[in-house]
Amino acid sequence: VTKPDEDLNLQQTLEVLATSGSLQFTQIKDRYIAVQIKEVIKISACGILIDTESSYPIENAEIVTKDKTVTTDSGGNFKFDAVGEHEIATIFVNGFFVRSIQIQELTQTSRCPFIYVSQAYTYLPEVVLTDFITKGISKNVQGATTISNKNFDILPSLIEPDVLQIAQALPGIDSADETAANLNVRGGTSDEFLILWDNIRMYQTGHFFGLISAFNPNLTKNVTIYKNGTNPRYGEGVSGVITLESNNTIPEEFQGGVGINLTSANGYGEIPVSETFLLTLSGRTAINTGIGNPVYNEFFNKVFQNTVVTNLQNNSIEGVRSTDESFNFFDVSVKALWKITPDDEVSYQFLHIDNKLQFTELFIAPEDSSVLESELEQQNTSNGFSWQRNWGATLPVISNVLVYQSNYNRNEFTNNVDLDLLASNQNQVIEKGLKTDVSYTLNNQATITAGYQYTDTEIVDAATNSNSATIESEKKSLFSNAFFAGSALSLFNETTSISAGLRFTQYPTLSTNFIEPRLHIDQKLNKQWHLTLSGELKHQGIYQTVNIRNNLLGVETRDWLLAGTANNQFLKSKQISTGVTYSKNNWILATEFFLKTVQGINTANLGFRNQLQDTNFNGEYHVKGTEVSLNKKLKNTNIWASYTYQDNTYTFPEIEPKTFRNNLDSNHSVTLAGSYDYKNFSFSLGNTFKTGLPYTTPLAGNSIITTNGVPVINYNTPNNKTLPSYFRTDFSASYNVKLDETFNGKINLAVLNVFNKHNALNRYYILEDIGGTPTIQRVDEFSLGLTPNISLQLLF
Missing domain, CATH: 2.40.170.20 (TonB-dependent receptor, beta-barrel domain)
Incomplete structure (x- = not known):
């Protein structure tokens, strides 16, 4: 419940309390107020959780409301019975918050809607390793290493979560000339490493002759790296592929x-x-x-x-x-x-x-x-x-x-x-x-x-x-x-x-x-x-x-x-x-x-x-x-x-x-x-x-x-x-x-x-x-x- 502003009058205070809580207030006389529990309309709601990048369903994600928690199955499906239509559902993948959605949005169509989540470390139903090397880096069953910039932990020498420098923490990825942008993967030259930003090939990846990554760390949300067994959607890059993804979810506030x-x-x-x-x-x-x-x-x-x-x-x-x-x-x-x-x-x-x-x-x-x-x-x-x-x-x-x-x-x-x-x-x-x-x-x-x-x-x-x-x-x-x-x-x-x-x-x-x-x-x-x-x-x-x-x-x-x-x-x-x-x-x-x-x-x-x-x-x-x-x-x-x-x-x-x-x-x-x-x-x-x-x-x-x-x-x-x-x-x-x-x-x-x-x-x-x-x-x-x-x- 949100505490009302002290400058509000009595009627305004009651309206704030009623809006933010589950009680309804009726003023009978100046000194008497009737308090009732609101009648909450209970509905059923369902959805299918889908990874935005790979289009695969996400398993074992938790969707949490005020007093209920459900888990997605292997097809990404989840369902609520008897939940308040004005409640907010919060989605967690691997313990990390990814987005919120109103229950009403899950009932606007006749079928269970798809809910898209931009979390690169959830490509397939199972993540093999979480917090691999450090927090925010994972390995999945598709063979990719994924980095969640939002949840990334500190690394030596970094003042910002620069994804190209973070990649150098992985075995087999290095920079022979000690730059941020020129990455050598398993003995290959830097031009053999395909770099994609929102699926677009980048031909310049660094500032100051490569010493600084050209990708603003504030807006790079998720990263996926392949060193072998690359998804067939990607061509070029004989030594590897790195995809950088910006935000694909709409926050509630600025x-x-x-x-x-x-x-x-x-x-x-x-x-x-x-x-x-x-x-x-x-x-x-x-x-x-x-x-x-x-x-x-x-x-x-x-x-x-x-x-x-x-x-x-x-x-x-x-x-x-x-x-x-x-x-x-x-x-x-x-x-x-x-x-x-x-x-x-x-x-x-x-x-x-x-x-x-x-x-x-x-x-x-x-x-x-x-x-x-x-x-x-x-x-x-x-x-x-x-x-x-x-x-x-x-x-x-x-x-x-x-x-x-x-x-x-x-x-x-x-x-x-x-x-x-x-x-x-x-x-x-x-x-x-x-x-x-x-x-x-x-x-x-x-x-x-x-x-x-x-x-x-x-x-x-x-x-x-x-x-x-x-x-x-x-x-x-x-x-x-x-x-x-x-x-x-x-x-x-x-x-x-x-x-x-x-x-x-x-x-x-x-x-x-x-x-x-x-x-x-x-x-x-x-x-x-x-x-x-x-x-x-x-x-x-x-x-x-x-x-x-x-x-x-x-x-x-x-x-x-x-x-x-x-x-x-x-x-x-x-x-x-x-x-x-x-x-x-x-x-x-x-x-x-x-x-x-x-x-x-x-x-x-x-x-x-x-x-x-x-x-x-x-x-x-x-x-x-x-x-x-x-x-x-x-x-x-x-x-x-x-x-x-x-x-x-x-x-x-x-x-x-x-x-x-x-x-x-x-x-x-x-x-x-x-x-x-x-x-x-x-x-x-x-x-x-x-x-x-x-x-x-x-x-x-x-x-x-x-x-x-x-x-x-x-x-x-x-x-x-x-x-x-x-x-x-x-x-x-x-x-x-x-x-x-x-x-x-x-x-x-x-x-x-x-x-x-x-x-x-x-x-x-x-x-x-x-x-x-x-x-x-x-x-x-x-x-x-x-x-x-x-x-x-x-x-x-």
């Missing part, structure tokens, strides 16, 4: 927040315009003007180490040199969700990501002066319309349609003002697509899904040079038709779960087809033990090449390209894995063994800094490995450890030797971390150890040779040496405070690389002319040093 940290300021709002319409807005912009900003300084030094920017002082010409640089980024997202009818839901989603780097060098000497201007801008704009419909309880079918467009543009140019020389280059991706699927629930043990996907991708590469008066432009396009079908089966009293499917992709202009089976089996031995088996075939027609020579200020950039030529073949992968999971008494153990092969790679696209730098050889890579994780949950403490072993090798038939170590071959990786909660405080500390990556050394005793009259480095066999091992300690803490009935405050502190370890991430050699003599110089690229960050958030 929700939002504002925040600031040492890299950005942000704000968001979820505005329930009505009971059937939701408008979601968010924005974030860079902060880099703070005096002595430690995060910006560390980021800047890492990105521009060994480049023109940080090496200007090496110029021997006498004169006065000054530089000015600025880096800015922002992202904006809008989503409109409209539940037209109880069975129809349409939405529009928009996301714009923008990065801009400007660098100006002014040089003044007694006999010379120059002004050099450089600029790099990256943009990604995505928008889409989607429609979801359920076709009724008598016809348990759910259909989805998405029409979208995703544009990526990278422009960079340099302008020598004095010499009037301008050079520029551009890489642009324009993708349009249609995705549609239908899911049919045969019974409580079987669901069938089928769909179609049309994709039209165009890539434009352009370059200009005013010195040679040349303008080069190349436009290529690739379109495909894809059909897929899959099923989810629960057999033998729900002890065996099978997710199987087939995807057929056709490229009409290339007369090329791919047939790709997908499979994941989860066998429940008892309450504690599960066995898993996964396998898949996949291909990828859009991937990246690394720019080493034609880049801005020496900063490495990457261009998207299309497959379909002799040098740029389709990537084709095949993978199989098997695993065991154990869960009992808050102990969780998970192991998995995998074999993966990716064919169609080319040396020109892999960023070699040795004798293979300017070559075009086709080949493949092979990875075999083991992933192990162990965690124990206590009352206020969670401790976890993970270990990954990988043996990752290239095979190029035209190179001698034909087989050598992969650029991403880090054999051993160990993480030990823990978190502790005390009242409104949370703390987390973690350590990461990894063996170093390979690199190539000059041949001792004959390190420089002359080819066509030009001195060059004479190298050993590729990747013959290993960098020193990598070790990093991270810390984070948070404090939550309730300011009043409306506002909550949150303070987060994070320290990355507590001991300021100088970890080498890459090593290569260059040839310089010193005093007329060719001399080999070693170049090392290091990780971030000690990087503290703090954030303040106001939530309402």
Whole structure:
């Protein structure tokens, strides 16, 4: 019962009490009031709980009213008998609140309505592991790892629940260049990892050259990750898939927040315009003007180490040199969700990501002066319309349609003002697509899904040079038709779960087809033990090449390209894995063994800094490995450890030797971390150890040779040496405070690389002319040093 305001008169007070409670008040005289229990109209109500992302029914969810609790069966069905028509039903999945609904809404149609829930960790009737590694991460019987951002616990080094950085806590997922956005899954390059935002492919995923995720953590509600046995609805991504989902439920009241940290300021709002319409807005912009900003300084030094920017002082010409640089980024997202009818839901989603780097060098000497201007801008704009419909309880079918467009543009140019020389280059991706699927629930043990996907991708590469008066432009396009079908089966009293499917992709202009089976089996031995088996075939027609020579200020950039030529073949992968999971008494153990092969790679696209730098050889890579994780949950403490072993090798038939170590071959990786909660405080500390990556050394005793009259480095066999091992300690803490009935405050502190370890991430050699003599110089690229960050958030 809501306490009435003390300023109300007697009649107004009685009305408030009657509205908020179950009593009825009748004033007989000034001093006498009759109190009666209201006659509550009791009705029957029912519904079917459905996962929005997968269209599967959700089992064992709890629906709670004032004095009743019911549980959904394996078909997602639930029913109330004799419940008040004005009551509110609250839905919990795996103990977590997901949404509320009025009982009246369950009786507006002649059949039991479908109730949609956006909780990625409830894809199928059973979740194998909850709180896997930490709170908010789960593994389900479909083979996917899911992350609920709303319920996520603290992790070392994070001041916000950044989903791309959270993914790096999972065994087998890493970032070789220590960025948030460039993820390497089971030895694959970052472009082999498909990233989808509300089912739209993203071609830019990071700010500040990948050091910051481009996805606002405030609006990413649920995340699903596949490393193998991928759902057949997903194409591309030969190394894995991650799907990011924004909010698909309408809150009863406005929700939002504002925040600031040492890299950005942000704000968001979820505005329930009505009971059937939701408008979601968010924005974030860079902060880099703070005096002595430690995060910006560390980021800047890492990105521009060994480049023109940080090496200007090496110029021997006498004169006065000054530089000015600025880096800015922002992202904006809008989503409109409209539940037209109880069975129809349409939405529009928009996301714009923008990065801009400007660098100006002014040089003044007694006999010379120059002004050099450089600029790099990256943009990604995505928008889409989607429609979801359920076709009724008598016809348990759910259909989805998405029409979208995703544009990526990278422009960079340099302008020598004095010499009037301008050079520029551009890489642009324009993708349009249609995705549609239908899911049919045969019974409580079987669901069938089928769909179609049309994709039209165009890539434009352009370059200009005013010195040679040349303008080069190349436009290529690739379109495909894809059909897929899959099923989810629960057999033998729900002890065996099978997710199987087939995807057929056709490229009409290339007369090329791919047939790709997908499979994941989860066998429940008892309450504690599960066995898993996964396998898949996949291909990828859009991937990246690394720019080493034609880049801005020496900063490495990457261009998207299309497959379909002799040098740029389709990537084709095949993978199989098997695993065991154990869960009992808050102990969780998970192991998995995998074999993966990716064919169609080319040396020109892999960023070699040795004798293979300017070559075009086709080949493949092979990875075999083991992933192990162990965690124990206590009352206020969670401790976890993970270990990954990988043996990752290239095979190029035209190179001698034909087989050598992969650029991403880090054999051993160990993480030990823990978190502790005390009242409104949370703390987390973690350590990461990894063996170093390979690199190539000059041949001792004959390190420089002359080819066509030009001195060059004479190298050993590729990747013959290993960098020193990598070790990093991270810390984070948070404090939550309730300011009043409306506002909550949150303070987060994070320290990355507590001991300021100088970890080498890459090593290569260059040839310089010193005093007329060719001399080999070693170049090392290091990780971030000690990087503290703090954030303040106001939530309402």
